[in-house]
Amino acid sequence: MTTMTDSSVREFKMPDVGEGLTEAEILTWYVKPGDTVTDGQVVCEVETAKAAVELPIPYDGVVSALHFPEGTTVDVGTSIIAVAVGGGAAAPAAAQGPAPAGEAAAGTAPEPAAAPAEAAGEPRKEGRQPVLVGYGVATSSTRRRPRKGAPAAAEPAAGTAAPNGRAPANGRAPAAPQRPLAKPPVRKLAKDLGVDLTTVVPSGPDGVITREDVHAAAAPAPAPAPAAEPAPAAPAAAASPAAVSYDTGRETRVPVKGVRKATAAAMVGSAFTAPHVTEFVTVDVTRTMKLVEELKQDRDFEGLRVNPLLLISKALLVAIRRNPEINASWDEANQEIVVKHYVNLGIAAATPRGLIVPNIKDAHSRTLPQLAASLGELVATAREGKTSPAAMQGGTVTITNVGVFGVDTGTPILNPGESAILAVGAIKLQPWVHKGKVKPRQVTTLALSFDHRLVDGELGSKVLADVAAILERPKRLLTWG
Numbered sequence: 001m002t003t004m005t006d007s008s009v010r011e012f013k014m015p016d017v018g019e020g021l022t023e024a025e026i027l028t029w030y031v032k033p034g035d036t037v038t039d040g041q042v043v044c045e046v047e048t049a050k051a052a053v054e055l056p057i058p059y060d061g062v063v064s065a066l067h068f069p070e071g072t073t074v075d076v077g078t079s080i081i082a083v084a085v086g087g088g089a090a091a092p093a094a095a096q097g098p099a100p101a102g103e104a105a106a107g108t109a110p111e112p113a114a115a116p117a118e119a120a121g122e123p124r125k126e127g128r129q130p131v132l133v134g135y136g137v138a139t140s141s142t143r144r145r146p147r148k149g150a151p152a153a154a155e156p157a158a159g160t161a162a163p164n165g166r167a168p169a170n171g172r173a174p175a176a177p178q179r180p181l182a183k184p185p186v187r188k189l190a191k192d193l194g195v196d197l198t199t200v201v202p203s204g205p206d207g208v209i210t211r212e213d214v215h216a217a218a219a220p221a222p223a224p225a226p227a228a229e230p231a232p233a234a235p236a237a238a239a240s241p242a243a244v245s246y247d248t249g250r251e252t253r254v255p256v257k258g259v260r261k262a263t264a265a266a267m268v269g270s271a272f273t274a275p276h277v278t279e280f281v282t283v284d285v286t287r288t289m290k291l292v293e294e295l296k297q298d299r300d301f302e303g304l305r306v307n308p309l310l311l312i313s314k315a316l317l318v319a320i321r322r323n324p325e326i327n328a329s330w331d332e333a334n335q336e337i338v339v340k341h342y343v344n345l346g347i348a349a350a351t352p353r354g355l356i357v358p359n360i361k362d363a364h365s366r367t368l369p370q371l372a373a374s375l376g377e378l379v380a381t382a383r384e385g386k387t388s389p390a391a392m393q394g395g396t397v398t399i400t401n402v403g404v405f406g407v408d409t410g411t412p413i414l415n416p417g418e419s420a421i422l423a424v425g426a427i428k429l430q431p432w433v434h435k436g437k438v439k440p441r442q443v444t445t446l447a448l449s450f451d452h453r454l455v456d457g458e459l460g461s462k463v464l465a466d467v468a469a470i471l472e473r474p475k476r477l478l479t480w481g
Contacts, residue, residue, distance in 0.1 A: 008086045010059050011079035017046065017053045017389060022205050024048045025073045025257060026080065035063045043081060046074075047353065051387050061085035073257060075205065182209040185269050188332070193218040211268075263355050270416045274330070274451040278411040279460055283468040284432055286442040291474045295368075304372040305379075309347075309401055311474060312424055312467070314371060316399060317343060317364055318480050319466035326463045327396050328419045330453050337454045346398035346415055347375065349382040357415050358387045359395035368477075403427060409445040419455055422467065423447040444471075 014024055024046040031043045042054045043063075065082040068074055180197040182190070186209055190197050193214060200217045202209040246253070256264065288311050295306045320327050320343055328339045345363035349356055358381070360366070360374045381387050398421040402410050409425035425445040432441035448464040470476045 008084050009064060010061070010083050010085050012043075012057055012059070012081045012083065013079050014046070014074045014076050015055070016076045017048055017055070023073050023075050024053075026068055026070055027052060029066055029070060031063050031066075031081075033063050033065055037061060037063060037083060048389065051356070051389050051392065052353065052385050053389070057081070057083060059083045059085050180209055181207050185273055186211055186214060188273075190214045190217075266416045267413050270414050273416075274414055275453060276411075276414065276449050277452045277455075277457070277460065278447055278449040279457075279464050280409060280445060280447050281464050281468045282443060282445045283472050284434065284441045285427060285444050285471045288471045288474045289427065289442045300369050301372060304369060305376045306372060308427060309399070309424070310368070310372050310375060311477075312401075312422075312471065313345060313347075313363070313375065313399060314368055314477060315467045315470035315474075316397070316422055316463075317345065317371075318470060318477060319463045320397065321364065322466055322480065323459060323463050325459055326420050326450070326455060328454055329396070329417050330419070330451060340396045342396070344394050344396045346395035346418070347378055348398060348400035349379065349387075351382055351385060351387075353385060356382060356387055356392060357395060357398055358382060358391040359398075361394070397421070399424065403444065409447045411447060412449050414449060414451060418451075420448060420450040420460070420463070422464075423449070446471075 016022075017024065025048075027045045027047050029044050031037060031041075037043060037057050038060050039058055040056045043057045045052055045054050047053075061083040063081065064084045067078075067080050067082070074080055180200065181202065181204075182197055187197065189195075189211055190200070190209075195214050195217045197209060197214075200209050200213050203213050204210045285308070288308060292306055292308055292311065295301050295310075324341070325339060327343055328337050331338050342362055343364040344359040344361050346357040346359040349358065358378050360371070360378060363371065363374070366374060378391075381391070395415055395418055397418055398412075398415045400410075400412050400421060401424045403424050403426035406426050410423045412421045412423045414421050423446065425447070427442050427444040429440050430443040431438050432443055433439075434441055446464060446468060448460055448467075450460045466480075470480065
């Protein structure tokens with residue numbers, strides 16, 4: 001049997017398909033060892049913290065090994081598939097048996113340290129650009145940028161720095177201590193709790209300090225037991241507690257990963273970073289519902305989905321045009337309020353993988369039929385699980401329609417980086433005073449949550465009142481819009 005040489009094997013590494021994400025779960029393999037693949041062919045589908053993405057291979061060749069089975073979460077920069085390329089007479093690794101998860105196929109040696117382009121999954125000489133345009137690939141070892149004004153330092157050789165701070169035996173000056181790796185919200189939390197990040201033991205990937213690490217460091221140490229009264233000896237069974245078990249017939253445990261994990265982290269960060277305020281208004285939307293029925297018969301909307309969410313979205317866009325300061329974000333690092341002159345309208349969508357918030361880019365510039373088309377495309381793509389990471393980035397304000405579940409209203413949490421989110425409740429037939437008489441009318445309750453650091457009560461109230469006024473008399477779309 002002919003074995004492959006190192007030069008004939010290319011290792012395709014997990015790319016960063018979400019602009020800054022550190023891991024992805026392999027959902028489905030579309031190839032197996034021994035299959036022939038071509039440049040640009042989709043070989044697998046992975047799920048990041050933001051979306052499910054199909055990965056094309058950038059080589060022509062024969063699959064020699066799949067390094068991880070389906071359902072495995074893999075760090076960005078880790079090789080996931082090996083492909084035999086070139087004209088060498090090589091037998092596929094499938095003939096030698098499948099490679100165990102996490103290891104290269106039998107008969108293949110690990111590649112030497114790769115250049116940046118090769119680390120992204122490119123061949124050294126042949127091949128094309130990285131598989132996903134616009135997305136870089138993080139290598140398995142993270143390096144931090146040097147501080148401004150300081151030359152980039154090479155990795156210190158063994159013995160150049162002593163962990164206790166003393167001068168090394170070889171006489172060289174000790175290396176400057178590296179700044180602890182932590183995200184801005186974690187640094188703020190540490191500052192608020194009075195925790196020195198240099199003393200915190202990191203537990204995140206690549207040595208990143210997490211919120212849990214900071215809380216653990218801030219927790220008071222348990223008081224020592226009095227020396228005069230030692231604690232009684234614990235039973236032998238307590239020394240090694242048994243693993244926690246549960247009744248699988250009465251409970252189901254679901255691992256928190258992918259979209260749900262990212263959503264949980266984002267909501268916790270938002271709730272405990274931005275001071276939320278929520279205001280409510282109940283409004284008669286009978287005229288809006290009548291306009292929806294009229295638009296369904298309009299030729300301009302033929303083939304488009306027309307529903308109350310369309311007019312609510314347009315009403316919010318008009319309210320933002322009248323009160324542009326609501327469309328802003330808080331820049332903590334520079335202590336600035338960033339007012340956006342465009343509206344990327346986010347629509348919260350419930351999917352089997354969890355809640356996602358894709359947004360319509362430049363929604364403020366779209367006509368009502370264009371907005372209807374964009375909403376229809378957004379919803380269809382989300383339901384199919386094909387929403388791209390780019391579609392969920394850069395949002396400025398969000399609408400969440402809890403009314404579709406029969407809920408009257410809610411107190412929504414801001415999407416991170418945004419200043420406002422509008423919750424729409426169920427539209428119900430209720431008794432309402434109309435023209436001095438109690439009549440059955442279509443009524444709903446709106447709730448607007450906003451970041452009180454940059455949106456005061458007056459501004460938030462104006463925006464909510466404008467949305468309500470338009471929905472009560474939707475002809476105002478013509479005069480205000």
